[in-house]
Amino acid sequence: MRRSDTLRRVAVIELTKERACRIAISAQLLTADRPRTLLDTVRGLCSMQLDQTAAIAPSADLVAWSRLGDAYRPEHMRAGLETDRTLFEYGNLLYPMSDLDLYRPVMAAWPGESSGWHDRIRSWMKVNERFRRYIVAELERSGPLQAKDLDDRSVEPWASSGWNNNRNVPLMLEFMEARGEIAVTARERRQRVWDLASRVHPEPAGVIEPDEAAQQRRQRRMQWLGIAREKAADGAGLPAVVEGVAGTWRVDPDALDRPFQGRTAMLSPFDRLVQNRERLRDLFDFDYCLEMYLPAAKRRWGYYALPVLHHDRFIGAVDAKADHKTSTLRVLTISVEPDTGFEELHAIDDEIAALASWLGLGTITRP
Numbered sequence: 152m153r154r155s156d157t158l159r160r161v162a163v164i165e166l167t168k169e170r171a172c173r174i175a176i177s178a179q180l181l182t183a184d185r186p187r188t189l190l191d192t193v194r195g196l197c198s199m200q201l202d203q204t205a206a207i208a209p210s211a212d213l214v215a216w217s218r219l220g221d222a223y224r225p226e227h228m229r230a231g232l233e234t235d236r237t238l239f240e241y242g243n244l245l246y247p248m249s250d251l252d253l254y255r256p257v258m259a260a261w262p263g264e265s266s267g268w269h270d271r272i273r274s275w276m277k278v279n280e281r282f283r284r285y286i287v288a289e290l291e292r293s294g295p296l297q298a299k300d301l302d303d304r305s306v307e308p309w310a311s312s313g314w315n316n317n318r319n320v321p322l323m324l325e326f327m328e329a330r331g332e333i334a335v336t337a338r339e340r341r342q343r344v345w346d347l348a349s350r351v352h353p354e355p356a357g358v359i360e361p362d363e364a365a366q367q368r369r370q371r372r373m374q375w376l377g378i379a380r381e382k383a384a385d386g387a388g389l390p391a392v393v394e395g396v397a398g399t400w401r402v403d404p405d406a407l408d409r410p411f412q413g414r415t416a417m418l419s420p421f422d423r424l425v426q427n428r429e430r431l432r433d434l435f436d437f438d439y440c441l442e443m444y445l446p447a448a449k450r451r452w453g454y455y456a457l458p459v460l461h462h463d464r465f466i467g468a469v470d471a472k473a474d475h476k477t478s479t480l481r482v483l484t485i486s487v488e489p490d491t492g493f494e495e496l497h498a499i500d501d502e503i504a505a506l507a508s509w510l511g512l513g514t515i516t517r518p
Contacts (some may be wrong), residue, residue, distance in 0.1 A: 168394055207472065221505075232245070279307060282304045295345060389404050466495045
C-alpha cells in the first residue's frame with residue numbers, strides 16, 4: 152500500500168511551511184526534474200493562461216520557457232494549437248486536447264445557472280439570434296475568420312460601462328466559443344482566428360457525465376495546485392494545516408510522496424505559482440504583485456517584473472523589457488529580498504542571461 156493511500160485515513164495532514172512550499176513548487180513543474188515537452192507541460196499544469204501582454208514575451212511562452220528552458224520555442228505552441236491539434240484554446244486558456252471531453256459538459260450547460268449576469272447573456276443571445284446565425288453561415292462559407300472579417304449585425308448592442316461596450320462581434324464570438332459552437336483554430340499576430348468547432352475539435356472519445364467531468368476537473372485543479380485553501384480546492388485533496396499559517400488547507404495526497412530538488416526559475420507575472428497573491432504571502436512570505444496597471448510612481452517591483460524562485464523560496468523580481476530592434480534585453484530594476492545572499496544574486500544573473508539567450512537577444516543592459 153502506498154504511503155499516500157495510508158494518509159487518506161488521517162484526519163488532518165500536518166505540514167511545515169517549507170514542505171507546503173515544496174509541494175506547491177513541485178505541482179507547478181518547477182523542480183530540477185523538468186518536463187520533456189510542451190504537451191507534458193500543459194498536461195501537468197492542466198491549462199496555461201494566454202495573456203497577450205508582451206513587454207518581454209507573451210505570458211504563456213514565459214510559462215513554457217520557465218519549465219522547459221531553451222528546449223521550448225514559441226512555434227511549438229503554434230504547432231500544438233494549429234497543426235498537430237494536441238492543444239485547444241478555450242476562454243483564453245490553453246488545454247491539452249486529451250482533456251476536451253471534460254469541458255464539453257461545461258460548454259453544453261453554458262451560460263449556467265440562473266443569475267443576473269447569466270440571464271443577461273442568455274437574453275442578449277436570444278435577441279441577437281440572427282446575428283449568431285450570420286456568423287455561423289460566414290464561417291461555413293469562408294472560415295476561418297477573425298473578428299475584423301465579420302460585420303456587426305447585432306439587433307441589440309451590448310451595453311457596458313467598461314471596455315466591452317458595443318464590442319458586439321468579439322463578444323458574440325466569445326459567447327459562441329463558450330457554448331462550444333466555434334473554436335480558435337489559430338492566432339495571427341496574437342489575434343484569434345475562428346472556425347466552426349466541428350472543424351477544429353475531434354469527435355468525442357466517449358460521453359462523460361457532467362458530475363464525473365466536474366469531479367475530474369476538480370482533481371486536476373488540485374494536482375496543479377498541490378496545496379490550496381479549502382475554497383480553492385473545492386472539496387478535492389486531503390485536509391491539512393500548515394505550521395505558522397492560520398486556517399485549513401487541502402493537499403494533493405500524491406504530492407506528499409514526491410521528492411524535491413529545487414532550481415532557479417524566473418516566472419511570468421501571470422504564472423500560477425504567483426497568481427494567487429494571498430497564497431503567495433501565506434506560504435512563501437513574498438509580497439509581490441503585478442504593477443502594470445499602477446502609475447509608475449506607485450510601483451515597487453516595476454511594470455512587468457518577473458518573480459525569481461530559488462529552490463523553495465522567492466528571492467526577488469526582475470523588471471525588464473525586450474528590445475528586438477537593437478537585440479537588447481533592458482533590465483530596468485532588480486529587486487531582491489533582504490536576506491538574499493551572493494549565491495542567490497549569481498542565480499538571478501544566470502537567469503537573466505538565460506532569458507536573453509532564449510529570446511535571441513545579444514546584449515543585456517542594466518540600470
